[in-house]
Structures are given as C-alpha cells and as structure tokens.
Amino acid sequence: MNDLRGASAIVGAATAALGEAPDRTDMEILAEAAKSALDDAGLSLGQVDGLFATSMVHNMATLSIAEYLGIRPRFSDSTMVGGSSSVAHLLPATLALQAGLCEVALVCYGSNQRSAAGRLVTNSAPPPYEAEYGPRYPITAYALAASRHMYQYGTTREQLAEVAVAARGWAAMNPDAFMRDPLTVDQVLASRLVSDPLRVRDCCLVTDGGGALVLVAGERAKDHPKRPVYLLGQGIASWHRNISQMPDLTVTAATESGAQAYAMAGLGPADMNVLELYDAFTINTIMFLEDLGFCTKGEGGAFVSGGAIGPGGRLPVNTNGGGLSCCHPGMYGMFPVIEGVRQLRGECGERQVPSAATALCHGNGGVFSSQATVVLGTEETI
Secondary structure (H helix, E strand, C coil): CCHCCCEEEEEEEEEEECCCCCCCCHHHHHHHHHHHHHHHHCHHHHHCEEEEEECCCCCCHHHHHHHHHHCCCEEEEEEEECEEEHHCCHHHHHHHHHHCCCCCCEEEECCCCHHHCCCCCCCCCCCCCCCHHHHCCCCCHHHHHHHHHHHHHCCCHHHHHHHHHHHHHHHHHCCCCCCEEEECCCHHHCCCCCECCCHHHHHHCCEEEEEEEEEEEEEHHHHCCCCEEEEEEEEEEEEECHHHCCCCCCCHHHHHHHHHHHHCCCHHHHHEEEEEEEEEEHHHHHHHHHHHHCCCCCHHHHHCCCCCCCCCCCCCCCCCCCHCCCCCCCCCHHHHHHHHHHHHCCCCHHHCCCCEEEEEEEEEEECCCEEEEEEEECCHHC
C-alpha cells in the first residue's frame, strides 16, 4: 500500500453556508461548495470525471448530485458509512486516480439540517436489540461509552468539559464558526443535561453547511493555483454497527484505521503537527486521542486537561472549533479534512499553527461504528 503514498493530492477545498442557511436546500449548499472548491483548484465542473459523495437525504447520492451539477462522471462512489464517509471517500478517489479511471475527483457534501429539521436526530432504522429500551439516538450510545470510560479509567466530567472549552477557544479565532462566545468548564458543567453524563455543551452543534474537495493525481498536483496537499496515508475500519455490539465501549476501530494510515505514510503520532478529529461529543476527542496513539488508553482525560489541546496548548486539536463549536451539518467528516488542508496551506489566519507540514484528520460514523483516518502532508513531506 505504500505505492499510494502521495499518489493523490488535494488541490481545491471549500465550505459553503456554514451555520444557518434558511430557504436553501441541501443540494444548493452542496453545489456552492463544489463550485467554490473547483474555483480554488482552477478547474470547472466540466472537467470533473470522478464523483464521491453521500447524503442524509438522497439514497442514490451520486446520481442525484451528478444530475444537479450537470456532470457525467466516468467513476463514482456513494458509499455511506455515516459521518466518516467524506474521509473514507478519499481512499477510493485516490485508487481511481491512480488507476486512470478519472482525472479530477470531486468529493462533496451538503446539508440543511438546522433549517430543515433543527434537531440532532438520526434517520437510521431503530437498532433491533436496543429500541425497546427507548434510547435517544445517537446521544444515548455516546453517553454509554462516556460512562464506561469514566468508570473504567476515572475520567471526570471536568475533563470532558475541557474538550468543549478547547474547541470554543479555537472557534473564537475562526470567523466561520457558528459559536464563538467564551466558554468555561463551569459553564459546560452547568449546561442542560441531555443524556447522563453528557450535557448540551458536550454535544455537537446542529447547523447547515457544505464542503467539497478536489483531488488529482500526485504528479499533476503542481499544475494548480494553490499549494497542493498530498495524501500520505489512509485507513478505514469498522467493527460494529449498533452500540450493543461494540466489542469494548472504550476502544474504537480508530486503532486500526490509524495504524493503516500511519503505515502507509511512514509516520507516527509524534510526526503530526495538527489534529482534526470528529468530535460529535466530547468523549470522542478523548477516545480518539487514545486510539490514534497520542496517549495511552485511559489517559485521554488527563491528556486534555489544562488547555493542552486548545490554543497555546501542546497539541493543536480541532483548530476550526470542531463539531462542538464550528459546524455540524448532519455529518461532519468533510470539515476536519478541509481544516487540515487549510492549515497545511497556511490559510488559517489567527488560528494558524506555525510551520504545519503534517495533519491527521479523522472521521467517525454511526455510534463509534465507522472510523476513517487520513494523514496529509505538504510537498516537503513527500
């Protein structure tokens, strides 16, 4: 798999309509993001011959999207694995580019969840072995994992709150973030209880928004206006669908997807300059830091304490504000990758991580069900 290292590069990236976009459809938001990403890459819609997308609304996503955009891709993939889908799509896009099945790959996503539904809900079928207990999905599942982590490792409510506070600190420096007001640990702990032990500030936002990425083969990446960001390593893994079938409530398949990505990249956790993790809930960040090798299992709570992952901390995590404070339009996986690209291009202004050359971006789908990891790097890392 090392022949995939640097085989593709992201040459265009854009977001659209983050926050609230009343009177706009999910497809309109997606189309704006796609057009902006192609403009960023110096390309047109007519040059797109590879399409990779999923949707919370359209069950034949790439067919509907291609029709709406007016394109006829030679290769398309609409694999749906929840919120990690946009990260997972980078691997088949890379394979298709390497095999010559397409030359310009568009990965795109759009949602008007806040304007259309306004609630953190799932459109998945009720879990067959759990529905009779009346869970509130998806938060009940994440609360269960958080409770187990607290019981098994002594993780505290204050440590969970530190994750939300760090995310808000980054969001305060991001003009596109939906929530930018100051946030303290005490305010997180005093916020409304949603599913014990998780409170409302432990939960991701519900917003509108879209995002898109444009990929080309690594050897032609320099033909585009912006500094290319290369895909150094990628990994995908899943161990369960329903939370009742999760082998260990404190360990996710990120241990596997991360290991795959590191092996392909020839790098490890110590080599990462910035992390963009899918933080649907505060427990996610703690568990992914452990599972991706940034601290040992059970030490995630201590690791994030004292502002360690916020601005000025020892490890920059979720520098756009994450799903907790920047945006979360139904599925968040697109946005960690876009932020990783922008950090490596040096486009992040006040929140820019100095001299960032590598970024780890991670997606999560279902109830800790699907994990996808990508390691990105600048030209200097190839």
